[in-house]
Amino acid sequence: MKQRSILGRVAVPLLIYYGISLVITMFASAIVAGLKMPQYLNGQVEYAQMVTEMTNEILKYTTIITGVTAIVAIPIFWWMFHKDNRIRRQMGMAEPAKASPVKYVWIVILGVAACVALNNILTLSNLAMISSYEETGANFYKVNIVAQIICLGILTPIAEELAFRGLIFKRLREVMNMKRAILISALIFGIYHGNLVQAVYGGVLGALLSYAYEKYGSIKAPILAHMVLNLTSVILSEIGGFSWMFEQPMRMGIATVACAAISATMYVMIQRIGQGEADQTSSEQQ
Incomplete structure (x- = not known):
């Protein structure tokens, strides 16, 4: 009974997110169809051409659709999140200790470094050459930089976290x-993103973000980390940062190794959060 209960509780947020995304996409499709249909009815375009144009038009606004989905989802998930916390308090569950605000700097540094390191590693592995990933990435970056920052860098991280x-x-x-909770939630997060590359990328980041949540004791930590990751990707893609790194193998290698080392260092720093307090509490009890 307990297992079935947790399966349902885990599935509900996913179903809500998918449902909202589906409704928003269908609404956008209806708008595009309404604009394209007169051309078909007037014999200006063939049916197949109309469908192709509609599909391309919808894909062009993938980022906007993602952002609108997040806008609708955020208040729903926020309410569910606080409801869960209220129930835990009523059940007498201890609230996690909160990390010092100063330590959030580590999250920011980790976000930037992990973004560069993971993107470079995936590119080097040739996974990024998979057509489905290239198409998805291209669709996200078709809108202007302001829309990317708002939708991908701010709204989506809040909703997903x-x-x-x-x-x-x-x-x-x-x-x-x-460990089990991190592994399972990371797998779910990776699979949710669809194609193989994003599944790998999302799985690794999902594990890091869950660990950050566990150590910092606040949802603000993974939200901030996710924002930094996405904003770093958006900005570097916009200014050609990734292309610049890959122009020279040496430059790419140095950047990848350096960012991987920085990520590992920040991970160790985050890992130590709470250890000093725990040791102090233990010594006081003795």
Whole structure:
């Protein structure tokens, strides 16, 4: 019974997110169809051409659709998140200790470094050459930089962190240890992103973000990290930063190794959060 209950509680946020995305996409499709249909009815275009044009038009606004989906989802997930926290308090569950605001600097540095390192590693592995990933990436970057920053850099991280860390990971954490909860939530987050490259990227980041949530004791930590990751990707793509790194193998190698080392260092710093307080508490009790 308990297992079935947790499966349902984990599935609900996913179904809500998928449902909202589907409705928004259908609404956008209806608008595009309304604009294209007169051309077909007047014999100006063939049916197949109309469908192709509609599909391309919808894909062009993938980022906007993603942003609108997040706008609708955020208040729903925020309410669910606070409801879960209220229930935990009523059940007498201890609230996690909050990390010092100063330590959020580590999250920012980790976000920038991890973004560069993972993107470069995926590119070097040739996984990024998979057509489905290239098409998805191209669709996200078809709108202007302001829309990318708002939709991909701000709105989407908030919605996804509330859903995947604030709800799914936290609910898993109620019934299992940290490692299992991180692994399962990371797998769900990776699979949610669809294609193989984003699944790998999302899985790794999902694990890091869940761990950050666990150590910082606040949903603000994974939200901030996710924002930094996405904004770094958006900005570097816009200014040609990734292309610049890959112009020279030496430059790319140095950047990748350096960012991987910085990421590892920040991970160790985050890992130590709470250890000093725990040791101090233990010594006081003795």
